[in-house]
Amino acid sequence: MRRLSKSKLIAWRQCPKRLWLELNSPKLRDDSGAESAFRIGNEVGEIARRVYDPDGTGALVDVAALGYEEAFRRTDELLGEGAGPVFEAGLRSTAALAFADVMLPLPADGTTAWRMLEVKSSTSVKAYHREDLAIQAYLAVETGVDLNSCGIAHINSSFVYPGDGDYRGLLHEEDLTEECLSLACEVEGWITGAQATAARPDEPEIAMGPQCSDPFDCPFAGHCSRNLPRSEYPLSSLPRLNADRREAIEALGITDLREVPERFLTDHQNLVREVTIAGETRFDRDGAAAALTGHGFPAWFLDFETLAMPVPIWKGTRPYEQIPFQFSLHRVGEDGSMGHDYFLDLVEEDPSRPLAEKLLAKIGPEGPVFVYSASFERSVIRQLSARFPDLAGPLLAIADRFVDLHPVATAHFYAPSQHGSWSLKAVLPAACPGLSYDDLEGVADGKMAADAYREAITPATARNRHAEIRSELLEYCRLDTLAMVRLWEKFRGW
Ligand code: SF4
Secondary structure (H helix, E strand, O other), rough: OOOOOOHHHHHHHHHHHHHHHHOOHHHHOOOOHHHHHHHHHHHHHHHHHHHOOOOOHHHHHOOHHOOOOHHHHHHHHHHHHHOEEEEEEEOOOOOEEEEEEEEEEEEEEEEHHHHEEEEEOOOOHHHHHHHHHHHHHHHHHHOOEEEEEEEEEEOOOOOOOOOOOOOOEEEEEOHHHHHHHOOHHHHHHHHHHHHHOOOOOOOOOOOOOOHHHHHOOOOOOOOOOOOOOOOEEHHHHOOOOOHHHHHHOOOOOOOOOHOHHHHHHHHHHHHHHHHHHHOOOOEEEEHHHOOOOOOOOOOOEEEEEEOOOOOOOOOOOOOOOOOOEEEEEEEEEOOEEEEEEEEEEOOOOOOHHHHHHHHHHHHHOOOOHHHHHHHHHEEEEEEEEHHHHHHHHHHHHHHOEEOOOOHHHHHHHHHHHOOOOOOHHHHHHHHHHOOHHHHHHOOOOOOHHHHHHHHHOOOOOEEEEEEHHHHHHHHHHHHHHHHHHHHHHHHHOO
């Protein structure tokens, strides 16, 4: 019998078919997005080692370098010595294995007991963390560890980084000893069940369902859905369709939104259905124009790109704080003249203050400031104001001039090609043919922008890649505000 790793057991807990596919057809996995999750995990793990081993007396069991058997042997040696914290300690039974993020020695009466911690990049304990830790605790006991206690160390969202590499307080511990140890029998059952699945010669027959995205998006969804009937307008294109209503519709064998009886839908969902059946764009010109009259000139169009990191790297910032690193600003005068400005600084320092100063220098004191989904831009302005009180007055005055184009689009424009979305990316090509995010090279959404920025400010990034990222970021953010200008022109009837 081969030992199953903790991640394989967790895969089985989500869906036995997932485990079987991981073992037998790993090439069918769609791992897009896994790289950034892996990077975040590494960042947090590294900081945990600094937090729990400030004197550097601890030891890391490097399984990649040692191999499994040597890693287990080294772990036994380190746990036997009890000289300091042990990171990535190898735990195993005959049927399963895991590596514990942090083992802290608690010397007492000449022996050493251990406190075991799993480090998570979330800001709270999730239900699946408990199972994860229960497996770990079971394997620690099986390995022969004198386990005193165990818990989850997750990101403390109220931590403010004081600088100089001082991350004390970044991790908040939640003790789950009793709960996890009491799950030992269940864990044993999970391991037996997972081993039975692993021994199957054929793929388990399990239909897709809620388990495919809970608690994680399953990387085999593409494989499992390959033979399902595809609708041109699936139910997922109905905005805000709740799970119960969706289930009731699916129970009637309906998979295309055009076939859904009216009585199941809200007014807004029915509008999407009607427009889709008609196959024609609905544009309430008068309503859109009325919503945008009386705002005056010059008209400003503003968009921020932001970065949120679990481990803050700039003094005075918090975990997952949205730190703006770029803005694009278009200006349209009453005579139709258009200007453009931007901020983008790809050095490794905190961009917040220079960005705020440039924004204040470039945006004029008068005229509406158009944004798309104002709550995001408003929260960025509020955070900048809180961090730089001397700039708070003029920054908040900009937010007071915000006019949100998103509700105008939602109330007055819809085309079948939007597939139930009023994001700028969905509305733009429908409202302004010829302009589309599909034409961008490289960076084409906010997440890609944040990842590219992070890559660019890493000192190891090559000069030519740096230049490439800069050009992609400028093009992407400029298109965001240009898209707003074109929508605004269309909605006004210009
Ligand atoms: S996509 Fe769904 S059914 Fe298929 S393996 Fe994943 S969780 Fe199981």
